[in-house]
Amino acid sequence: MARRTFGTVLAAVVTLLAVAVPASAAGRPVVTRAALDPALVAGRGANVGFLEQEAENARTDGVVIGPDRSAYTLPSEASGRRAVKVTPGQYVEFTLPAAANAITVRYSVPDAPRGGGITAPLDVTVNGAHRQRMTLTSQYSWLYNQYPFSNDPDAGLLHPDWWITECSCVPAATTPAPVVEKPFRPSHFYDEQRLLLGRSYRAGDKVRLTVPAGSAAAWTVLDLLDSELVAPPRFVPFAANALLFGADPTGRRDSADALDRAISFARRAHLAVYLPPGTYQVNRHIVVDDVTIEGAGSWYTIVKGHEVALGTPDPDGSVHTGVGFYGKPASAGGSHHVHLSGFAIEGDVRERVDTDQVNAIGGALSDSTVDSLYLHHTKVGLWFDGPMRGTKITDNVIADQVADGLNFHTGVTDSVVANNFVRNTGDDGLALWSEKTQDARNTFDHNTVQTPVLANGIALYGGVDNTVSGNLIADPIREGSAIQVGSRFGAEPFAGTLRIKDNTTVRAGTFELNWKIGLGAIWFYALEKDIAADVSVTGDHFLDTTYNAIMLVSDFPVKDKYSITGLKFADLRVDGTGTSVLSARSAGSASFRNVEARNVGAVAVNNCGSFTFPPTGSEFALTDLGGNGSWLAPWLLPNTITCDDRPPVVPPPAPSGW
Incomplete structure (x- = not known):
């Protein structure tokens, strides 16, 4: 196959x-x-x-x-x-x-x-x-299996009418129906x-x-x-100690009601809630508003719960609940001035149900902070449904999620995600998703994202005036990139500025199983709208890329409808690509200044444009602003068409000091 x-x-x-x-x-x-x-x-x-x-x-x-x-x-x-x-x-x-x-x-x-x-x-x-x-x-x-996946290795196809790249067929339209190897994927x-x-x-x-x-x-x-070397447990004096309200640090009894009582008292008394060392069983959401909750440190204070099936689905579509700290929904005004720090949240999520609210942190939190938490085994570490504003997510470890590490969904503004470590997510590591309402003026700064199994390290779906800076993204596995700028999933169009600067990607640029082509360490994807904002990629390093360092795509059915224009690439270092520095599969334009590249495995510029192959050159125009060395010059005016879907992969040597 x-x-x-x-x-x-x-x-x-x-x-x-x-x-x-x-x-x-x-x-x-x-x-x-x-x-x-x-x-x-x-x-x-x-x-x-x-x-x-x-x-x-x-x-x-x-x-x-x-x-x-x-x-x-x-x-x-x-x-x-x-x-x-x-x-x-x-x-x-x-x-x-x-x-x-x-x-x-x-x-x-x-x-x-x-x-x-x-x-x-x-x-x-x-x-x-x-x-x-x-x-x-x-x-x-x-x-196993197709999205949203199964825990059953013997399951048949979840979507018999979907394209199966292993056999290049649509099973429901294929006679005889293909037999897929089990366990499948x-x-x-x-x-x-x-x-x-x-x-x-x-x-x-x-x-x-x-x-x-x-x-x-x-x-x-x-x-x-x-x-x-973990510091000793932290003690918080002059706080509402959860033990005094009936919380059980042995984990044998459910402590959810006790935490509610402690939070209610703390709000009245203008105190923080303190969770001493221990394991606290919590099997539902703890709703937080205008409260500070502090643990003794994420190695010592653990809030742990079971996933619980609901008798009837919630209005939001959830069929399960589980441990999580949630702000009030945005439709109810959201929550404000919530501060969570110094504890672990251990969930019990073993399957992906997209309608479930079984995230470690959720709801809408404005003017709030989430700091020094360890988030493990939930669906998403932090999923915020805005509008909300002014929240800082810092110094957290997010590991082994079924879906995203963090997602700012719908109208999250003026917020910062900084110095977080994210490993082994089942979807995007960090995401801005401007569905219906723009995410604006947010910053993802100096985070590490490693081994996202599906999708991207950092994903941007629409947005206005956002910044992605100083991040390290390594080893995306499939169907994504280290960084994706995508007009997809019903997102609002990109507007204003988007600054992608001083990031490093490592062993990125995966193979797209459905298209059967290699992607880029950074991937611009105009699927539903043009990408025409003021986008700059500056100071980034692309190391040991499996395929392309930079990829620009309009999907073939919309190739004559959407374009990617005005991108600015400057002061980049490309150290090793299996194929190209740039693969362009879209109409549009980009400029390059001081982009250095070495150990390039195939033609440096693979410029297909929008696949109409006019005699005047590719529909994607490249502008040389100087300082680019020899990799770019042969492929400039008249924007030479050098279209090869699947150039041979030449593994580069290991990255080294520049």
């Missing part, structure tokens, strides 16, 4: 890719950021309290898997596209690069044969002693788990992860270990 042929070819290609970080020698730790030498991404992304070590750079008697950038494989979803597979009795051993008392392990274990997940042990020892046992699980991973393999080590260890100490004999998992894949 077509996908299998492509996957085989791409796997063979990417095995030739050089590795940016050398393997550990003599037990010395190799610290990375997005699986790269940190010097290559200095000043970009979130400033986090942990240090990343990839399993493939550690000591092990297991087997390194990858690299691979084809979808639906374990190495393709791993950070850096490589990991280590161990079987019972095998280990991976990391050398601590700095003092630490806590670790996070990113891993994958097999699904149960009929879905639903298994649990499996992992032993943690430090210097051969102080053994602790983690219980890994695949209950929150392993999705497995994905979302990884999860992560945190562990306090009980004491602090020094740099140079050895943390060994061992799969014990008798594990229920035939194999365990270990992707990486994050280590950090």
